[in-house]
Amino acid sequence: MTDPYSPISRLLHHRTQRLARGEPVALPIVAASTFHQPGDPDGTHFYGRNGNPTVEEVEEEIGLIEDADVALFPSGMSAIAAVFYAHLRPGDRVLVHADGYYNARGLLAAQFGPMGVHVQTAATSDFAAADFAGVKLALIETPSNPGLDVCDIAAVAAKARAAGTILMADNTTATPLCQRPLDLGADISIMADTKAMAGHSDLLAGHVASRSEALMAPVRTWRRLAGAVVSPFDAYLLHRGLETLELRVARANANAMAIATALSGDLRVSGLRYPGLASDPAHGAARRQMKGYGPIVSFCLESREAAEGFIARHPLAAAATSFGGVHSSAECRVRWGDAVPAGFIRFACGIEPVSDLVAATLSALDA
Numbered sequence: 001m002t003d004p005y006s007p008i009s010r011l012l013h014h015r016t017q018r019l020a021r022g023e024p025v026a027l028p029i030v031a032a033s034t035f036h037q038p039g040d041p042d043g044t045h046f047y048g049r050n051g052n053p054t055v056e057e058v059e060e061e062i063g064l065i066e067d068a069d070v071a072l073f074p075s076g077m078s079a080i081a082a083v084f085y086a087h088l089r090p091g092d093r094v095l096v097h098a099d100g101y102y103n104a105r106g107l108l109a110a111q112f113g114p115m116g117v118h119v120q121t122a123a124t125s126d127f128a129a130a131d132f133a134g135v136k137l138a139l140i141e142t143p144s145n146p147g148l149d150v151c152d153i154a155a156v157a158a159k160a161r162a163a164g165t166i167l168m169a170d171n172t173t174a175t176p177l178c179q180r181p182l183d184l185g186a187d188i189s190i191m192a193d194t195k196a197m198a199g200h201s202d203l204l205a206g207h208v209a210s211r212s213e214a215l216m217a218p219v220r221t222w223r224r225l226a227g228a229v230v231s232p233f234d235a236y237l238l239h240r241g242l243e244t245l246e247l248r249v250a251r252a253n254a255n256a257m258a259i260a261t262a263l264s265g266d267l268r269v270s271g272l273r274y275p276g277l278a279s280d281p282a283h284g285a286a287r288r289q290m291k292g293y294g295p296i297v298s299f300c301l302e303s304r305e306a307a308e309g310f311i312a313r314h315p316l317a318a319a320a321t322s323f324g325g326v327h328s329s330a331e332c333r334v335r336w337g338d339a340v341p342a343g344f345i346r347f348a349c350g351i352e353p354v355s356d357l358v359a360a361t362l363s364a365l366d367a
C-alpha cells in the first residue's frame with residue numbers, strides 16, 4: 001500500500017512513528033567516533049567514518065523528499081566531488097554547465113583535467129543541444145547559479161540516456177520540493193544542503209541522491225575511504241532546518257516572485273531574471289518542470305558603485321554571499337569573477353514578510 005501522506009509529513013513523523021516509551025521525540029545527537037563492538041564486526045555501528053545514527057537519520061529524512069537513497073556530505077562541493085571521484089577515470093569525457101556554480105568547474109580543471117579527464121562545457125540554456133557522444137558524466141544546474149537560465153531536464157535526460165551518459169543534476173537553487181530531477185530522468189541529484197535545506201546560514205552540508213545502487217555504492221565507498229563525513233552536530237542542525245523546509249521555501253519563493261514583479265518595468269533595473277516571471281526567457285521551460293521558482297532574483301544596476309550602494313542601503317538584506325537562508329542577502333557576483341556585468345546583483349530572498357521586503361527593496365533603489 002502506498003503512503004497517502006506527503007514526504008514532508010513523513011519526514012516530520014519519521015522518528016515519532018518508531019519511538020519506544022520514554023525516548024526523546026527530538027532527534028538525539030550521537031557524538032561518537034567509536035561504538036561498543038566486541039568480537040567480529042556484525043554490521044552495527046563501530047566507527048564514526050563508517051556510520052553515525054544521527055547522520056543516518058537525516059539521510060533517511062532527505063531520502064523521503066528525494067524518494068531515493070541519500071548519502072550526506074560535509075558540503076555541497078564534497079557531494080559533487082564524491083560523484084566525480086567515484087565515477088570519472090582517465091580518458092573519460094565530462095560535460096559540465098558553463099554558467100553554473102563555478103567551483104564545480106574549478107574542481108574538474110584543478111584535479112581531473114591533469115589526470116586525463118576531458119572537460120567540455122555547454123551553456124545551461126542550450127544544454128539539450130550539446131553533443132553527448134562519448135560523454136561518461138554530465139552535470140547540469142537548473143536554474144543556473146547565478147544567471148538563472150534553465151534547461152529542460154527531461155530532454156537532457158533523454159539525450160543522456162541515448163548516449164549512455166550518467167546525468168547528474170545540481171538541484172540546489174530549486175530544492176526537491178520545487179523540482180524533481182530524478183523523476184524527470186536524471187540519474188543523480190546533488191544539492192548543497194548549506195543553502196535552503198539547512199536554511200539558517202549556520203552550517204555546510206550536501207548530499208548525493210540516486211535510485212541506482214550501482215551509482216551510489218562507489219559514492220559511499222569514496223566517502224568512507226576519503227573520510228568526507230559530516231559531523232553529527234551539523235547533521236542535527238540540518239535536521240532542524242528540514243523540519244521547516246516547506247514553510248521557508250514557500251515564503252522565500254513568494255518573496256522572490258514579489259521582488260521580481262516589483263522590479264520588472266523599473267527603468268533603474270536592467271537584465272532582470274527570475275524564472276517565475278511570465279516574461280522571463282526561461283519561464284516556458286521552468287513552468288513545465290518546476291512547482292516553485294526558487295529564492296534568487298538577479299538584475300543589474302548601471303555600475304558596480306550603484307549596485308554596492310543599493311546593497312549597503314538595503315535595510316533587510318545582508319551584504320553576504322550564499323542563499324537559501326532565513327534572512328535576505330545580496331552581492332555583486334563580479335567580485336567572484338562570474339561572467340556577469342559589473343552592476344549584476346544576485347538577490348537571495350529570505351523569509352521576511354513579503355510586503356516588508358518589497359518596500360525595503362524599492363526604498364534601497366531610491367538613491
Ligand SMILES: *Cc1c(COP(=O)(O)O)cnc(C)c1O
Pocket residue numbers: 074075076077078101141145170172173191192193194195204205206
Ligand atoms: C553553494 C553551492 C554549491 C556548493 O556548496 P557548498 O556547501 O558551499 O560546498 C554547489 N552548487 C550550487 C548551485 C551552490 O549554490
